[in-house]
Amino acid sequence: MNMKAPRGTQDLLPGTTEKWQYVEAKFKDLCNRFNYSEIRTPIFEHTELFQRGVGDTTDIVQKEMYTFTDRGDRSLTLRPEGTASVVRAFVENKLFGLPSQPTKLFYFGPMFRYERPQQGRMRQFVQFGIEALGSADPAIDAEVISLAMSGYQELGLRSLKLVINSLGDSESRTNHRNALISHFEPHKEELCGDCQLRLEKNPLRILDCKKDSNHPAMETAPSILEYLNDESKLYFEAVKIHLDQMGIAYVVDKNLVRGLDYYNHTAFEIMSEAEGFGAITTLSGGGRYNGLVEDLGGPETPGIGFALSVERLLMALEAEGIELPLNNKLDCYFVALGEKASSEAVRLTYELRKAGIQVDKDYQDKKFKAQFKSADRLNAKYVLVLGDDEIENKIVNVKDMNSGEQEEVAFEQLVSYLQEVLRGGK
Numbered sequence: 361m362n363m364k365a366p367r368g369t370q371d372l373l374p375g376t377t378e379k380w381q382y383v384e385a386k387f388k389d390l391c392n393r394f395n396y397s398e399i400r401t402p403i404f405e406h407t408e409l410f411q412r413g414v415g416d417t418t419d420i421v422q423k424e425m426y427t428f429t430d431r432g433d434r435s436l437t438l439r440p441e442g443t444a445s446v447v448r449a450f451v452e453n454k455l456f457g458l459p460s461q462p463t464k465l466f467y468f469g470p471m472f473r474y475e476r477p478q479q480g481r482m483r484q485f486v487q488f489g490i491e492a493l494g495s496a497d498p499a500i501d502a503e504v505i506s507l508a509m510s511g512y513q514e515l516g517l518r519s520l521k522l523v524i525n526s527l528g529d530s531e532s533r534t535n536h537r538n539a540l541i542s543h544f545e546p547h548k549e550e551l552c553g554d555c556q557l558r559l560e561k562n563p564l565r566i567l568d569c570k571k572d573s574n575h576p577a578m579e580t581a582p583s584i585l586e587y588l589n590d591e592s593k594l595y596f597e598a599v600k601i602h603l604d605q606m607g608i609a610y611v612v613d614k615n616l617v618r619g620l621d622y623y624n625h626t627a628f629e630i631m632s633e634a635e636g637f638g639a640i641t642t643l644s645g646g647g648r649y650n651g652l653v654e655d656l657g658g659p660e661t662p663g664i665g666f667a668l669s670v671e672r673l674l675m676a677l678e679a680e681g682i683e684l685p686l687n688n689k690l691d692c693y694f695v696a697l698g699e700k701a702s703s704e705a706v707r708l709t710y711e712l713r714k715a716g717i718q719v720d721k722d723y724q725d726k727k728f729k730a731q732f733k734s735a736d737r738l739n740a741k742y743v744l745v746l747g748d749d750e751i752e753n754k755i756v757n758v759k760d761m762n763s764g765e766q767e768e769v770a771f772e773q774l775v776s777y778l779q780e781v782l783r784g785g786k
């Protein structure tokens with residue numbers, strides 16, 4: 361019997377989940393400032409969606425999908441990424457018909473890829489992503505990139521490298537494709553089986569083959585930048601100008617092609633340059649995907665987005681030695697001595713919680729000293745002491761654990777007293 365979490369998955373336990381919540385809150389706040397709204401789509405979709413959306417010849421579709429047949433004989437797939445699902449939802453729910461365009465969406469959620477697990481590469485991982493649908497303005501390409509960069513920077517990351525490229529429009533891509541075929545054709549027999557197929561179906565995919573990456577023909581392969589038509593060149597220039605205006609540094613890498621088929625024009629990745637980050641340095645990636653909405657049955661709508669994984673983000677924070685400012689304190693802890701006091705503590709704890717105050721108490725019949733230890737361990741700001749004397753006088757002895765000062769507070773004053781001191785008013 362195998363009772364372990366499946367390979368490539370992990371449990372996130374208290375102590376770690378707080379980091380995840382912090383990161384999520386940061387990106388939600390950022391999306392609010394950039395005016396992106398949250399979308400939640402199903403974890404599984406019809407398999408065709410990814411075959412069409414992500415592309416039949418990609419590694420993701422060919423090798424990495426968790427596909428299963430349900431009891432109704434449908435082929436379903438656990439989503440390997442978010443863009444295809446978001447575009448499907450955009451089309452199905454006719455979001456293109458809403459008066460305010462572009463439609464700017466964000467999502468958080470688990471994605472699934474059957475990859476060889478290693479540090480930073482999981483079979484279940486959590487992506488945060490955004491998609492802006494309905495604008496072909498290069499300024500929105502820069503907006504998407506700036507949101508990604510701001511998120512990392514506001515969390516404290518410094519060793520970042522933004523890499524951009526243009527994959528051009530369909531005319532440029534067709535010309536580049538033909539050039540790639542002529543270039544690789546003489547080497548066909550030396551390439552791996554997958555690449556031999558890719559040569560016919562999608563030669564661009566050869567450039568991100570893991571097996572053939574050291575083949576000499578890779579180095580000399582024609583770059584898309586040499587095949588950009590004037591329109592694509594202008595578009596790329598405009599994106600770069602906007603990034604310059606925002607003061608966002610980047611390097612152009614003509615070999616950046618991305619592993620999903622829907623991209624055209626702007627493509628980008630953000631890498632960590634922190635020492636000790638590990639072999640996989642890509643923190644996030646994205647790009648423009650004009651044409652995907654039509655491919656999935658919608659009206660002509662340009663789109664651009666990006667996604668990052670929280671796993672790699674947390675690795676980068678660790679590599680740069682960044683501690684998130686987590687609140688690991690508890691507002692109050694009740695220490696009660698004797699049966700009557702314990703019973704009264706139950707009532708008062710509930711009162712305080714209803715009033716919005718964070719409070720906990722002992723549930724293990726611990727001795728007085730041990731209860732204080734628990735309060736210490738939980739980093740309580742205030743310890744509320746309740747013994748026979750206090751019960752008699754209907755007061756609580758409130759100890760400020762920071763200053764060591766104690767104050768007697770009447771039962772009926774307890775809520776307002778704690779609200780005030782916790783707000784920093786006393």
Ligand code: HAM
Binds near residue numbers: 473619642664666
């Ligand atoms: P992607 O490059 O396949 O793009 O994935 C985006 C990010 O997800 C990666 O940069 C990486 O941080 C993370 N990631 C991918 N695979 C794994 C894994 N096995 N374990 C941990 N993290 C992983 C996309 O998914 C596109 N949908 C991005 C996009 C949105 N393009 C336009 N809009």
